[in-house]
Amino acid sequence: xxxxxxxxxxxxxxxxxxxxxxxxxxxxxxxxxxxxxxxxxxxxxxxxxxxxxxxxxxxxxxxxxxxxxxxxxxxxxxxxxxxxxxxxxxxxxxxxxxxxxxxxxxxxxxxxxxxxxxxxxxxxxxxxxxxxxxxxxxxxxxxxxxxxxxxxxxxxxxxxxxxxxxxxxxxxxxxxxxxxxxxxxxxxxxxxxxxxxxxxxxxxxxxxxxxxxxxxxxxxxxxxxxxxxxxxxxxxxxxxxxxxxxxxxxxxxxxxxxxxxxxxxxxxxxxxxxxxxxxxxxxxxxxxxxxxxxxxxxxxxxxxxxxxxxxxxxxxxxxxxxxxxxxxxxxxxxxxxxxxxxxxxxxxxxxxxxxxxxxxxxxxxxxxxxxxxxxxxxxxxxxxxxxxxxxxxxxxxxxxxxxxxxxxxxxxxxxxxxxxxxxxxxxxxxxxxxxxxxxxxxxxxxxxxxxxx
Ligand SMILES: Cc1ncc(COP(=O)(O)O)c(C=O)c1O
Numbered sequence: 325x326x327x328x329x330x331x332x333x334x335x336x337x338x339x340x341x342x343x344x345x346x347x348x349x350x351x352x353x354x355x356x357x358x359x360x361x362x363x364x365x366x367x368x369x370x371x372x373x374x375x376x377x378x379x380x381x382x383x384x385x386x387x388x389x390x391x392x393x394x395x396x397x398x399x400x401x402x403x404x405x406x407x408x409x410x411x412x413x414x415x416x417x418x419x420x421x422x423x424x425x426x427x428x429x430x431x432x433x434x435x436x437x438x439x440x441x442x443x444x445x446x447x448x449x450x451x452x453x454x455x456x457x458x459x460x461x462x463x464x465x466x467x468x469x470x471x472x473x474x475x476x477x478x479x480x481x482x483x484x485x486x487x488x489x490x491x492x493x494x495x496x497x498x499x500x501x502x503x504x505x506x507x508x509x510x511x512x513x514x515x516x517x518x519x520x521x522x523x524x525x526x527x528x529x530x531x532x533x534x535x536x537x538x539x540x541x542x543x544x545x546x547x548x549x550x551x552x553x554x555x556x557x558x559x560x561x562x563x564x565x566x567x568x569x570x571x572x573x574x575x576x577x578x579x580x581x582x583x584x585x586x587x588x589x590x591x592x593x594x595x596x597x598x599x600x601x602x603x604x605x606x607x608x609x610x611x612x613x614x615x616x617x618x619x620x621x622x623x624x625x626x627x628x629x630x631x632x633x634x635x636x637x638x639x640x641x642x643x644x645x646x647x648x649x650x651x652x653x654x655x656x657x658x659x660x661x662x663x664x665x666x667x668x669x670x671x672x673x674x675x676x677x678x679x680x681x682x683x684x685x686x687x688x689x690x691x692x693x694x695x696x697x698x699x700x701x702x703x704x705x706x707x708x709x710x711x712x713x714x715x716x717x718x719x720x721x722x723x724x725x726x727x728x729x730x731x732x733x734x735x736x737x738x739x740x741x742x743x744x745x746x747x748x749x750x751x752x753x754x755x756x757x758x759x760x761x762x763x764x765x766x767x768x769x770x771x772x773x774x775x776x777x
Contacts, residue, residue: 342377346359346360346363347360362736364376364735364736365377366382368397369384369392369396369397370395370396370397371395371396371397371754371756372384372395372396372753372754372756372757372758372761373396374396374741380739381739382735382739382740382741383739383740383741383761383764383765383768384396384741384753384754385734385740385741385742385743385751385752385753385765386741386742386743386750386751386752386753387619387623387752387753387754387755388623389618389623389743390560390591390592390597390618390619390752391618391619391622391623392619392622392623392754393595393596393597393619393622393673393678393754393755394622394669394672394673394676394678394754394755394756395754395755395756396754398622398668398669398672400668400671400672401621401622401624401665401668401669401672402624403668404664404665404667404668405624405625405661405664405665405668407664408660408661408663408664408665409661411660412424412660413660413661414659414660415660416655417445417653417657417658418653421658422658422660422663424658424660424663424664424667425445425657425658425663427663427667428443428445428658428663428666428667428670429442429443429445431667431670432629432631432670433631435601435602435670436601436602436614436631437602437604437605437610437611437614438610439610439633439634439635440610440613440614440631440632440633440634441632441633441634441637442631442632442633442634442637443629443630443631443632444459444629444630444632444650444652444657445627445628445629445654445657445658445659445662446617446627446628446629446630446654446657447626447627447628447654447656447657447659447662448484448617448626448628449483449484449489449589449591449615449616449617449618449628450483450484450485450486450489450628451484451486451617451628451654452484452589452591452615452616452617452628452629452630453483453484453486453488453489453492453554453589453591453615454484454486454487454488454489455615455630455652456552456554456587456613456615456630457475457488457489457492457551457552457554458488458650458652459613459630459632459636459650459652460475460551460552460585460587460613461473461551462640462650463551463585463636463639463640464551466639466640466642467639469548469583471548471549472548472549472550472551472583472584473508473549473551474508474509474510474545474549474550474551475491475492475506475508475509475510475550475551475552475553475554476492476509476510476511476512476538476541476550476552476553476554476584477491477492477493477494477509477510477511477512477553477554477555478494478511478512478513478514478554478555478559479494479511479512479513479514480494480495480514480516480559480562480565481493481494481495481514481554481555481556481559481562481589482495482498482556482559482560482561482562483554483556483589483615484591485498487502487505487506488506490502490505491505491506491509492506492509492511492554494511494514494562495561495562508549510541510544510545512534512535512537512538512541512553512555513534513537514559514562514565515528515531515534515565515566515567515568515571516562516563516565517530517531518703518704518715521568521704522703522704523694523697523704523705524566524706525690525694525707526566526690526707526708527566527567527568527569527708528566528568528569529568529569530568531568531571532568532569532570532571532574534568534571535570535571535574535575535578536574538553538575538578538579539578542578542582542584547582547583547584550582550584551584551585552584552585552586552587552612552613553575553579553584553585553586553587554587554589555567555572555575555586555587555588555589556588556589556590556591556592556593557572557588557590557593557598557603557604557607557609558592558593558598558603558708558711560591560592560593560711560750560752561592561745562745562748563706563713563715563745563746563748563750564706564707564708564711564712564713564748564750565706566706566708567607572607572609573607573608573609575609576609576610576611585611585612585613585636586611586612586613587611587612587613587614587615588602588603588604588611588613588614588615589614589615590602590603590604590614590615590616591615591616591617591618591628592618592711592752593709593711594614594616594618594619594620595616595618595619595620595669595673595679596619596673596678596679596680596681596682596755597619597682597709597710597711597752597755598682598708598709598710598711599679599680599681599682599683599686599709600679601679602614606709610633611633612632612633612635612636613630613631613632613633613636614630614631615628615629615630616628616629616630616631617629619669620666620669621662621665621666621669622665622669622672624665624669625659625661625662625664625665625666626656626662627659627662627663627665627666676756678755678756679755681710681755681756681757682709682710682755683709685710685757685759685762686709686710688759688762689707689710689712689762690707692762692763692765692766693705693707693712693714693751693766694707695766695770696714696766696769696770696773699770699773699774700773700774701716701717701726701773701776702714702715702716702717702773703715703716703717710752710753710755710757711750711751711752712750712751712752713748713749713750713751714748714749714751714769714773715747715748715749716730716747716748716749716773717747718746718747723746723747724744724746724747726747726776727744727745727746727747727748727749728744729776730742730744730749730769730772730773730776731743731744731749733772733775733776734768734769734772737772738768738769738771738772739768740764740765740768740769740772742765742769749769751765753765
C-alpha cells in the first residue's frame, strides 16, 4: 500500500522520503500484514513526544522501546554524534583503538557498582547477553573448572534473540520456533504471583522462597557443572515482573556459596530506570557481570556493554602479555559514533540528575498507576521506579487481543505510545517526564481501558 506524503513544513521532510510501498521491510516482532494495513509511522521526535508522518503528536509512555531515558533528540547528544561522524567515522578495536572507548569504559566503571571495573562493548542487548555467557564459560575454564558449562535462566525471562540469550530466556513464543537451542540450560520459576501479590505497591511481599529454586537446581545438576545464573532484576519484556523483597540478595548468597557467577541483565533496568545508575545499586545486590544496552546511548546509536567484575577479569590476564585475553568481539565493539553518543548521554544523565528522577517521581507514578485499580478487566497493577504494568484479563480464547486493542486505541485515539506484551500494558516513560505528563498518560489509559470491551 502507499502512504500519505509528509506534510509540508515537517522537519522530517528534508531527510526522509515517503516509501511507495511498505512491503519490502520485514519488520521485527511485528504482525506485518496487520501493521501494514493500518501503519503507525513516526517522522520525528523531541523531548517527551513523537510526531507521526501525518503530523500527530504522540506522548511517549515507553521511552521508545525502553531506550530514550533522556528524552528524544537531546541537542547535546545530537551534536556529539554529528561532530563525531565528521571527525572519526570508524576505528577498528582489534589490536587497534581510538581514545573514545577507553574514555567511555572508564566513565561506565565510575557509575557501575563497586568492583565492576572492566567493560566489554557490543552493539545490542542480545550481543551483551551472548558475550556475558562466553565470558562466564571462559572464566571457569581459565580457572581450571571447564566443566562448569551449564546456565540457569528463568521462566518468563527475555535475554534477547541470539541463540545464547534465547536458550536461557523463558518466553515460549521466542523459543518454540527455533529447535532445541543450547544444551545444558535449566530454569528458575518466574516470580509473578498475582494470586498473592496483586496490586502490590513496589516490590511484592510474597515469593522470597522462589530463590530456593536455585538450591533445587544445584541439587539436581551439582554446582560443579553450573557456570552462571542470569536474571533480569525486573523482567521488562514479560510485563514488568518484580523480584519479591529479598529475592535477589538470596540468589547472590546461593551463587557465592557454590562458586556460580551471578549475571544481572540490566538492558532495561540500567541507566536510571529504577532510581540509580543500575538496579543492582537500588537493590543493594552486586552481581559479577551486568549486561546493558538501550539507555547507554539513549537509543541514538546501537551499543551494548558488559560490565565485568575485577575478580572475573583477573582470570583473563594471567597468561603472557602477548596472548589474546578473550577470543571474542564485534567489528563495531566500541564504535566511535556509539561512544560519542554514550559519552554525551552520560553527561546529560549527570547534569540533569536524571537517575534520581525515578525516586523523586516514584510516589506520584505509583499513585497514578494504582488509581486504575477497579477499571474493567484490570487484574493486576505493578510498579517500581519509573516502570509500570497494567495486566488485563485475557478475552476468552483470544489471549493478547485486549492488550493489543488498548495499545492501538491509545496510539490512534489517545495520542499515547504504550507497549503491549500479551494482555499486559507496560510503561516506562523517558526520565524527563513531568508530573502533569504522568497524569496525562493515565488519563488516556483510563479512558481507553474503559472504552475497550
Ligand atoms: C533484559 C533484556 N535483555 C536483552 C534484550 C535484547 O536487547 P536487543 O534488542 O538490543 O538485542 C532486551 C530487549 O528488550 C532486554 O529487555
